Amino acid sequence: MTQPVLSVSNLTTSFLTNGGWKSVVRNVSFSIAPKETLAVVGESGSGKSVTALSIMGLTPPDRSRIGGSIKLESTELLKLSPARMRHIRGNEIAMIFQEPMTSLNPVLTIGSQISEALTLHRGISQREAESETVRLLERVRIPSARTRINEYPHGFSGGMRQRVMIAMALACRPKLLIADEPTTALDVTIQAQILDLIKTLQEEEGMAVLFITHDMGVVAEIADRTVVMYDGETVEAGATAEIFSDPKHAYTRSLLAAVPKLGSLHGIDQPTRFPTVDRITGVAKEPERRANTVNEEDRPVLEVKSLVARFDMPGGFLRGPSGRIHAVENVSFDVRPGETLALVGESGCGKTTTGRCIMRLTTAKSGSILLNQADLLALDGRALREKRKGIQMIFQDPYASLNPRMTAGEAIAEPMLVNKLADSAEAYAKVGELLKRVGLLPDMAGRYPYEFSGGQRQRICIARALAVEPRLIVADESVSALDVSVKAQVVNLMMELQERLKLSYLFISHDMGVVERISHRVAVMYLGEIVEIGPRAAIFNNPQHPYTRKLLSAVPVADPTQRQRKRSIANEEIVSPLRPLDYAPPKRRYRQISPGHLVMDSNLDRVDLMGSSNRGPFCK
Amino acid sequence: MLFNRVVDSAITIIMVVSLVFVAMRILPGDPAVAALGEYATPEQLAAFRARMGLDAPLWLQYLTFLRDIVTLNFGTSMITGESIAAMLLANLPYTVELTVAAMLVGMIIGVPMGVLSATRRGSAADYSARVIALAGFCVPDFFLGALILIIFGLKLDLFPVMGGGVGFADRMEHLVLPALTLGLVMAAFTSRLTRSALLEVLRRDYIRTARAKGVDEHWVIYKHALRNALIPVVTGFGIYILTMLSGSIAIELIFARPGVGSVLINGINSRDYPMVQAGLLVFALFVVLVNIAMDLIYVLIDPRLRRVSK
Numbered sequence A: 001m002t003q004p005v006l007s008v009s010n011l012t013t014s015f016l017t018n019g020g021w022k023s024v025v026r027n028v029s030f031s032i033a034p035k036e037t038l039a040v041v042g043e044s045g046s047g048k049s050v051t052a053l054s055i056m057g058l059t060p061p062d063r064s065r066i067g068g069s070i071k072l073e074s075t076e077l078l079k080l081s082p083a084r085m086r087h088i089r090g091n092e093i094a095m096i097f098q099e100p101m102t103s104l105n106p107v108l109t110i111g112s113q114i115s116e117a118l119t120l121h122r123g124i125s126q127r128e129a130e131s132e133t134v135r136l137l138e139r140v141r142i143p144s145a146r147t148r149i150n151e152y153p154h155g156f157s158g159g160m161r162q163r164v165m166i167a168m169a170l171a172c173r174p175k176l177l178i179a180d181e182p183t184t185a186l187d188v189t190i191q192a193q194i195l196d197l198i199k200t201l202q203e204e205e206g207m208a209v210l211f212i213t214h215d216m217g218v219v220a221e222i223a224d225r226t227v228v229m230y231d232g233e234t235v236e237a238g239a240t241a242e243i244f245s246d247p248k249h250a251y252t253r254s255l256l257a258a259v260p261k262l263g264s265l266h267g268i269d270q271p272t273r274f275p276t277v278d279r280i281t282g283v284a285k286e287p288e289r290r291a292n293t294v295n296e297e298d299r300p301v302l303e304v305k306s307l308v309a310r311f312d313m314p315g316g317f318l319r320g321p322s323g324r325i326h327a328v329e330n331v332s333f334d335v336r337p338g339e340t341l342a343l344v345g346e347s348g349c350g351k352t353t354t355g356r357c358i359m360r361l362t363t364a365k366s367g368s369i370l371l372n373q374a375d376l377l378a379l380d381g382r383a384l385r386e387k388r389k390g391i392q393m394i395f396q397d398p399y400a401s402l403n404p405r406m407t408a409g410e411a412i413a414e415p416m417l418v419n420k421l422a423d424s425a426e427a428y429a430k431v432g433e434l435l436k437r438v439g440l441l442p443d444m445a446g447r448y449p450y451e452f453s454g455g456q457r458q459r460i461c462i463a464r465a466l467a468v469e470p471r472l473i474v475a476d477e478s479v480s481a482l483d484v485s486v487k488a489q490v491v492n493l494m495m496e497l498q499e500r501l502k503l504s505y506l507f508i509s510h511d512m513g514v515v516e517r518i519s520h521r522v523a524v525m526y527l528g529e530i531v532e533i534g535p536r537a538a539i540f541n542n543p544q545h546p547y548t549r550k551l552l553s554a555v556p557v558a559d560p561t562q563r564q565r566k567r568s569i570a571n572e573e574i575v576s577p578l579r580p581l582d583y584a585p586p587k588r589r590y591r592q593i594s595p596g597h598l599v600m601d602s603n604l605d606r607v608d609l610m611g612s613s614n615r616g617p618f619c620k
Numbered sequence B: 001m002l003f004n005r006v007v008d009s010a011i012t013i014i015m016v017v018s019l020v021f022v023a024m025r026i027l028p029g030d031p032a033v034a035a036l037g038e039y040a041t042p043e044q045l046a047a048f049r050a051r052m053g054l055d056a057p058l059w060l061q062y063l064t065f066l067r068d069i070v071t072l073n074f075g076t077s078m079i080t081g082e083s084i085a086a087m088l089l090a091n092l093p094y095t096v097e098l099t100v101a102a103m104l105v106g107m108i109i110g111v112p113m114g115v116l117s118a119t120r121r122g123s124a125a126d127y128s129a130r131v132i133a134l135a136g137f138c139v140p141d142f143f144l145g146a147l148i149l150i151i152f153g154l155k156l157d158l159f160p161v162m163g164g165g166v167g168f169a170d171r172m173e174h175l176v177l178p179a180l181t182l183g184l185v186m187a188a189f190t191s192r193l194t195r196s197a198l199l200e201v202l203r204r205d206y207i208r209t210a211r212a213k214g215v216d217e218h219w220v221i222y223k224h225a226l227r228n229a230l231i232p233v234v235t236g237f238g239i240y241i242l243t244m245l246s247g248s249i250a251i252e253l254i255f256a257r258p259g260v261g262s263v264l265i266n267g268i269n270s271r272d273y274p275m276v277q278a279g280l281l282v283f284a285l286f287v288v289l290v291n292i293a294m295d296l297i298y299v300l301i302d303p304r305l306r307r308v309s310k
Helices: A049-057 A080-089 A111-120 A126-139 A158-170 A188-205 A215-220 A240-245 A250-258 A351-358 A380-390 A406-419 A424-436 A443-444 A454-466 A483-499 A514-517 A538-541 A546-554 B002-026 B032-037 B042-052 B058-070 B084-119 B124-138 B141-155 B168-202 B205-212 B217-254 B260-269 B274-299
Strands: A007-015 A020-032 A038-040 A065-074 A095-097 A176-180 A206-214 A223-228 A233-239 A302-313 A323-335 A342-345 A366-371 A391-394 A473-477 A504-507 A523-526 A529-533 A590-594 A597-600
Touching: A007 A049, A007 B002, A020 A038, A020 A223, A020 A233, A020 A250, A038 A215, A049 A095, A049 A176, A049 A206, A049 A240, A049 A406, A049 A504, A049 B274, A111 A126, A111 A158, A111 B058, A126 A158, A126 A351, A158 B032, A158 B058, A176 A188, A188 A546, A206 A215, A223 A240, A223 A366, A233 A240, A233 A250, A240 A529, A250 B002, A323 A351, A323 A366, A323 A443, A323 A504, A323 A529, A342 A351, A342 A514, A342 B217, A351 A473, A351 A514, A391 A454, A406 A443, A406 A454, A424 A443, A424 A454, A424 A473, A454 A483, A483 A504, A483 A514, A504 A514, A514 A538, A523 A538, A523 A546, A529 A538, A529 A546, B002 B058, B002 B274, B032 B042, B084 B124, B084 B168, B084 B217, B084 B260, B084 B274, B124 B168, B141 B168, B141 B217, B168 B217, B260 B274
Parallel strands: A038 A206, A038 A223, A095 A176, A176 A206, A342 A504, A342 A523, A391 A473, A473 A504
Antiparallel strands: A007 A020, A007 A065, A223 A233, A302 A323, A302 A366, A523 A529, A529 A597, A590 A597
């Protein structure tokens, strides 16, 4: 057997906290062979990122302790002097990170940031480094590399910045690339491109890859072998195919059960809860079949007709707007009682703006929004507040959407008090009931948000939304920030509440796997318009619009046996809905495929009218 | 961008001088009495007012005042009859050299002290830097000025302590102690600002990226972190210039230096309206110009502010 590129044995990393040394990684061992991809998978707090930082020697020196052994080929990294370790970093082991938006220095050109690694480790001249930088940027498929090396990071979209990070990491032809959640912050089509790029470059360079992720779909797509971590320890390790087909450990089974698998609801009409597996015993519980919550005869709770929202781009002092963002363009749909309509699409497609227009948090330019037949856009002041109670919103980030100085109980009681639905005593009596309803305990009402986990906080947000007994809940990426298993629990809770209270959801999401589980109907948005809308099964099994197909094919499938054939390493960007001021949106026609399944009847290939597609404010 | 700034600044200056115009007329005390003394006859006072335009209605006085500003006609002192423009012009260089020198001292001492403090966080060096900075904040500038004057000027007799000096070398020598006084106070401010900005920047993701590249810690701080950290520090300078100017008035008095500050104080004491108005106009212009300069420095530091013309 050849010598592994990296062998980690009994790695134990501890951090100094207020209460003394606390180990966050314990006795972790694995090795990576040349050209191999090893995935380390786990949820937040599992110690996967700390493992990576320990290998790089990037844990804070005065507040961390690393024990065990980390060998790069035959060199023991833990015994190296800081200066020797610096020579390894960026040269023999390179790393890319999760947040491409913040991982590049905003005041240095991308060229100088890439060539820095070259001049540092390879001792070549500035001029040589520059031409090598251009070559690297071309390798990661950045168009017009020669001119772009003098640009600063803010001119690049998220996907492009991650390419720059990869170019930087590859600069010195490292033996090992550590990728820490490199695609988590990216849109799904961009994620597919970056994963393909990493795979291709790995083959070309023959390097080993340590891939850290929480996404089982990505693991199935990319990894030869997988290490599953839980609470700082390895719970299972082995060939990826084996882990997926025959998971041994209860935790792995519970994790896999919670992973949304595209196509798993084939032939099932109703939305279906995630199966649950007990984390300790490994006992699986199949979800019960759900009763139909929608009555076709009911009048819709929400009817959105020809909604338009546009924003002007400021042009500068004493000058008019320089362009206009067509964020939402002629969007119409309705939601019936007990129904979940999913609004899907990528960054900048207008799905969030649509949700905000319905809440009247953003001013719509035209159109109408009927909530129980009353037009919200025509109301103002007191009448609006009265009506708007019927819709509540749950946001993406449960950490940011609860006031840290208010207890859970105060947060949940507030909407009842503000809307004068109850006096203080009644409201607090109801808080306990609401907490129970979302699966928490009534005596948690006195606790502050920091005492809760992310999933619990999202439950509190749901309880807060339920407090005013809304008919419709707008859930804007409400489960996107949660760990897989927690995400499955919260989605299950939302479905259970729907059954019990006949709630309607407008479920705004980019996560096709979750959308397949939760929704009755799906609307696909692209550049501010709905390009396809229909029953869930029709959209997932018979997608008609090229964009819907592209979106679905980009979703990583959590099944290593169905590893997708390699797509072309396209470097298309997500186009921006920024248009010149005199732009008139074309008239659209929709074609009916089957009852309720409509697809936009027009050419998808739209010219980028401003010639600056990748710098639109809507692009990541 | 510069054009916007100039328009903004012009509006700011007009507002400042209008406020001065109103304030001077609300304050108790009659300029005619101040100029001619308590024993002047009513006729003399009336003649004085007519000569100075003080008997005109307030709105007319205001319009004349605005016209004079736009045409840069500062008029003559009500008391001495000297040309105000000439007086200011003679005194301005002393104020400019004092503030510029003090800013240099403040930066040269403050920034490295802040860097040291941030990078050796929790060490003895950090602790002493923070104590010194706190002391600098607490000690009033006039007290520090007096202390420096006594120690370095009178006891050690190293530098002159009176006046502004004549000729370049002499002026520089006269500048040392006043600039040191103002500069030390500013260094305290700068070091605290630099420390917190740098600590903040060192937590950023791109610093981790630089370290992951194998960049030497020294370079991580000076090439990757400090430039980002200077952005809030420069903002701080723009605000600090106000403190600096008011400080310069006290320092000019202590070291008996000429300068716009002493002109202003004399003007206020003798209710010399045109003098005070002109002096404050110069101060306002100074603050505005420094802030425009800071904006230009921002653009140099932060490429995100360079508007790409499309």
